[in-house]
Amino acid sequence: MTVTLDNGRLVVTISEHGAELTSVQNKETGFEYIWEGDPTIWGRHAPNLFPIVGRLKGDRYKYRDKTYFMTQHGFARDDDFKIVEKTDTTVRLRLVDTEETRSIYPFHFQFDVVFRLTEQDTLGVVYAVTNTDTHDIFCSFGGHPAFNVPLESFGDYYINVDPRRKYPTAKLVGPYLDNNLEGVFDANQPLRLDRDDYREDAKILRTEGNPITFVLSKKAQSHGVTMHVQDAKFVGIWTPYAKDAPFVCIEPWWGIADTVDADGNIKHKYAINHVAPAQTYTGSYTLTFF
Template identity: 80%
Template sequence: MAMAVLLDNGSLAVEISTQGAELTSVKNKESGYEYLWEGDPTIWGRHAPNLFPIVGRLKGDRYKYRDKTYFMTQHGFARDNAFELVEHTETTARLRLVDSPETRSIYPFRFQFDVVYRLTDQDTLGIAYAVTNTDTHDIYFSVGGHPAFKVPLAEFNEYYINVDPQRIYPTAQLVGPYLDNNIEDSYDAREPLQLDRNDYRDDAKILRTDGNPTTLVLSKKTASHGVTMHVQNAKYVGIWTPYAKGAPFICMEPWWGIADTVDADSNIEHKYAINRLAPAQTFTGSYSISFF
């Protein structure tokens, strides 16, 4: 049974579920304001799932490794598995998922996947992913975050996202659920990205950040609340809301990996933007969210 893990620094009250190590609530203690989407299952039943060992969709929900075919659904299995709480203080929580016979039936690698939450100062929550290869050969994986932030439905088009550095970013283009690298496009971050539901008709807007530090600020001119996301070393940042649902939230998603390309050969060793990790090595990806 899932357990709620609580963090509190006197300014923010944070709740994390051991199911998927998912962040489920961030509240300002003084005002009681909730920053995260509540997870209404009729619209989108999640809050901030952690994506591992893939990000996005595999072609036909399958891949090959050493001539054997494995099946895995979108964004991988970590978000639907119980994590163990291995460290907990008032302001820190480390949750861990390790391989099992069940995971190895769909992902034939031994691993340790830690998700670490840390309230670092009055208004900031740090999130870190640590993937350790506990196998005897290289493992292949992607990892990412998917936090959904409340945006009142009646005010959706009044909100904007500022991206820094303010430059022109190449974008990754999806055709259906798959990446098409033959389509070249860009986003000019020298102007704010005004939220418009029609921009998500074909799924997420995806910035190619290429591992460079990037900051996104979600707010509106007259808002007293907003969030600032600092992404340290992700390859991509996705921005998404479910177009058809009229959802009162927007996701800002740091990704260390992406969906299969339209011409993928399904061999996980060849997968575009996959991370390869040698035995006994640890990969770390991190980002932080400041709430105001």
């Protein structure tokens, strides 16, 4: 099942499966901003990552002396959410724990994803994790939206970052984070899209909870997307290196993959978020389409 939001100029489509944004289309021109999800290249559009971001060492972790198994990016992207609020321009989708989720993630939780489309052609996305358990829960979450970049002009697209400065970067070795290999991303100049830059996976900026804005467009700016991230810990930029994929992802993350030296205890996981009973932990970003 899908749900649509409409402000008269844009039509936004969201699937209840994974609470995934699947389409943002300009009603007048028909221009589609979101990747179509061709499974021969990458079969997703904009998955929501929860309760982990990235990969656990050996796809496993320990909690209270018990070992649990969980695959990359967690289970929320493959579960069905329920719509709990809906207007013409707003929808709140919710995932709660079940016996099945507790077999791999032994916590009671409520995970809401809220979409709000404004008259300024801005789509706000809010993540809210509420602890419905009697003790702390440990989680990460994030977005993974893929934006269409026409194949014939891929190298003509740029990403501008504001504030313009040098950002520390996180480095993955295989699927795991190595904090000894930190680098630098120089945002004083626009980043021109080049597939060779993603030979070793994503570029990951350490944004450390500070506001940051990304503008994806050609220099002529005929069409593009502005992403403003309010408080994420990291933002990844990614496109599949081995395939001529006509899209690029800009991914705000409130968490990251296990480090190469992780001990497997979820309480010790690098950049994990601790949420106390009855408390809600939130993160947000906006997308403005032009």
